[in-house]
Amino acid sequence: MKLHEYQARDLLEKYGIPVTGGGVATTPTEACAIAERLGRRVVVKAQVFVGGRGKAGGVKLADTPEQTEQVASQILGMQIKGLTVEKVLVAEAISYQKEIYLSAILDRTSKQVMMIASAEGGVEIEEVAKSNPDAIIKLPAHPMLGLQEYQARELAFAIGLTDTKQVRQFAQIATALYRVFVASDASLVEINPLVIRDDGNLQALDSKVLLDDSALFRHPDLAAIRDTSDEPEVEQIARQSDLTFIKLDGTIGCMVNGAGLAMATMDVVKLYGGSPANFLDIGGGASKERVKVALQIILADPNVKAVMFNIFGGITRVDEVARGIIAALEEVPTNVPMVARLTGTNEEEGRRLLAESRLIPAMTLAEAAQKAVAAAQAGA
Ligand code: GDP
Numbered sequence: 001m002k003l004h005e006y007q008a009r010d011l012l013e014k015y016g017i018p019v020t021g022g023g024v025a026t027t028p029t030e031a032c033a034i035a036e037r038l039g040r041r042v043v044v045k046a047q048v049f050v051g052g053r054g055k056a057g058g059v060k061l062a063d064t065p066e067q068t069e070q071v072a073s074q075i076l077g078m079q080i081k082g083l084t085v086e087k088v089l090v091a092e093a094i095s096y097q098k099e100i101y102l103s104a105i106l107d108r109t110s111k112q113v114m115m116i117a118s119a120e121g122g123v124e125i126e127e128v129a130k131s132n133p134d135a136i137i138k139l140p141a142h143p144m145l146g147l148q149e150y151q152a153r154e155l156a157f158a159i160g161l162t163d164t165k166q167v168r169q170f171a172q173i174a175t176a177l178y179r180v181f182v183a184s185d186a187s188l189v190e191i192n193p194l195v196i197r198d199d200g201n202l203q204a205l206d207s208k209v210l211l212d213d214s215a216l217f218r219h220p221d222l223a224a225i226r227d228t229s230d231e232p233e234v235e236q237i238a239r240q241s242d243l244t245f246i247k248l249d250g251t252i253g254c255m256v257n258g259a260g261l262a263m264a265t266m267d268v269v270k271l272y273g274g275s276p277a278n279f280l281d282i283g284g285g286a287s288k289e290r291v292k293v294a295l296q297i298i299l300a301d302p303n304v305k306a307v308m309f310n311i312f313g314g315i316t317r318v319d320e321v322a323r324g325i326i327a328a329l330e331e332v333p334t335n336v337p338m339v340a341r342l343t344g345t346n347e348e349e350g351r352r353l354l355a356e357s358r359l360i361p362a363m364t365l366a367e368a369a370q371k372a373v374a375a376a377q378a379g380a
């Protein structure tokens with residue numbers, strides 16, 4: 001789950017990170033009122049889930065409330081990288097001398113929380129990684145004790161801070177950032193830019209937070225502020241129906257029960273030269289309703305040229321699933337070829353039912369994958 005900048009900013013503030021004051025607006029009039037309240041120069045920022053808003057014209061300075069209203073009316077409704085701006089953050093504008101980059105990420109390779117800092121802040125870190133990789137400093141937080149004070153200072157020195165006060169402020173911010181990361185089960189907490197203001201103090205001007213969806217149940221307050229507008233509609237429908245669905249770029253729609261089996265299915269499809277159009281785990285007890293929703297989700301993708309069912313019946317009974325598939329097909333008319341490999345409890349009955357349908361039967365996973373790949377190629 002992604003947080004918007006204004007949500008990330010509130011979260012960082014709770015942990016004592018110095019952020020800029022301001023508020024979020026959905027209309028130019030609201031933006032104007034916030035600027036009036038702040039009583040100073042402001043920056044108006046598009047709240048959309050993409051980086052590089054600055055370059056795209058989604059970040060603009062305004063000197064007066066009237067100008068804020070004007071700028072906000074330009075930014076609201078604007079398209080940035082295909083997303084419509086529905087909200088703007090109106091924040092105090094800061095004059096600064098330098099932009100720094102700072103983040104905490106989950107580094108899967110080293111299995112640690114990696115702190116990343118760069119003296120070349122302001123631009124996207126991927127750009128710095130390409131143009132000047134040596135300017136990126138990485139330091140793993142202590143795996144048992146968390147980010148240590150001396151580590152945070154080391155990071156400050158590594159990006160060239162020398163002023164004692166700035167080193168101390170940076171270390172405090174880095175430590176707080178690490179605490180936000182751990183406490184909210186994040187996979188990324190990023191401040192870019194973290195600026196050195198003209199008065200010498202450090203302040204976070206922009207931040208980005210990604211949360212681990214699997215841990216969201218521990219954070220009902222954060223789950224409640226989820227903005228689903230950037231998600232493909234089918235993924236929202238899938239989540240509402242408790243289906244685990246991830247869209248991919250291939251042509252073979254896969255309907256499988258169990259996450260491990262779903263991964264194995266995708267591997268075997270690949271092995272036989274096909275490419276999966278999705279990852280989908282319909283879970284146990286594949287009722288007609290679940291199969292129907294899952295099928296609708298799969299077929300909503302115009303790239304899908306064949307569908308492959310791979311169901312392993314344990315507690316789930318294969319004949320039930322077969323009935324579910326047949327009933328669902330009646331309600332979701334389609335000409336897309338479908339291959340079914342159903343095995344496990346009550347499989348004979350399941351096969352008998354499917355033999356009367358238009359589904360292409362398969363006995364093994366390999367056979368099903370080969371038939372699905374062939375059907376997809378024929379339909380492409
Ligand atoms: P991003 O482009 O989506 O990452 O959005 P940012 O919030 O990082 O803004 C992009 C750029 O706008 C920053 O790197 C700054 O150069 C500028 N900017 C943002 N906030 C302020 C501010 O308060 N004062 C000034 N002077 N510039 C700002």
Ligand code: MN
Nearest residue numbers: 122192193206
């Ligand atoms: Mn930024």
